[in-house]
Amino acid sequence: MSQQNASTQAPGQPDPGQVILIDKPLTWTSFDVANKLKYACKFKKIGHAGTLDPLATGLLILCTGKMTKQIDQYQTQEKEYTGTLVLGKTTPSVDLETAFDAEFEVSGITSQQICDAARQLTGDILQVPPIYSAVRVNGERLYEKARRGETSDQIKSRQVTVSVFEVQTDRFPEVDFRIVCSKGTYIRSLVRDLGLLLNNGAYMSGLRRTRIGNFRVEDADTIESFVARCRAVLSPPQL
Template identity: 60%
Template structure:
């Protein structure tokens, strides 16, 4: 597992995609490595790393559809739409029923326009949006066309917490989807947890955990 490989990693919670890449680069001692699609630090799940000549294929993997599972919470919001920032609003959700959520989901299916979160890596005038947001600056963000292929609720037992699964195109922000669902219901929402489970035909269950990769690498070094 060195040069010219595709390496599937289960990105740990709290790590940036770059930190994960840097760790794997150090472990495998590879000169050239890149990742095919960023995950937010508070998200977990599948990260595709490519080494050597395989880095030329990164754009192919980035373009493939993605699958995520996650939990959103209705009635509270944060500026980052996740738990990176503090809560800034709270609204009563007692009038809402599970069916209200089911009823609005179809409006988010198919090709839709989506405004990226202000806390994102999208560039505006040469600056990352999160850099502006962390300085308290606001800016107008252009919507982007994305495609939601599947969107389903998987658990409502802890309502207003909602477990969901979504299959979507490249460029989709799940935090923006959560924000828009919350706004459609009139109470706001934030993303409590998120896991990327699939990119095209690559699945999370076939990915290395960082700890397992470390163990595997050290055992191989001892056997040399």
């Protein structure tokens, strides 16, 4: 646990701010986590440094008080993810948030072809965000359009850096991966594009963020343990 993550200010004391590391659970949004901590721990100001999708788990950095000024600094740092993609099927969201919409034959795909496709997606690349993303087009989040069944031809590609894209194919058609990448990289787009490079389809069945800069998920709290510690400070037992 980071030293800044180790204490909670009691009511009435000045709050210089904290950097809080949380291991985000499955199905929670990043906003859900920030909202839970804000009210449970009586933080006047809190924000998170980089969204995690509801179906992803792992490291979420939150800043409170004056430390919220550091959010941009944390957002720009390198990130590491582990996860699993599955070849042979696609979904509109490229994960399990939406139902399967296409199926492909995978028997002809080799381990070498998968490794070669991952290699093509390594380095400085142009990437188009998925339609189910928080990118704004004309002031509206793309996922809001997607959930109404609408598409958009105004999604702009962006340059991102993928330093590492490792794959393990021993559980084919499930492919485990580790990715190290820059700010703004969509892992679901990498999964989608890997499927396209194989003239096939792919979706992501699991994702976990394991590192942001020098912060690691192993040093993060669960929501429950952090809230419990907050409440112990805010309402100490009566002697």
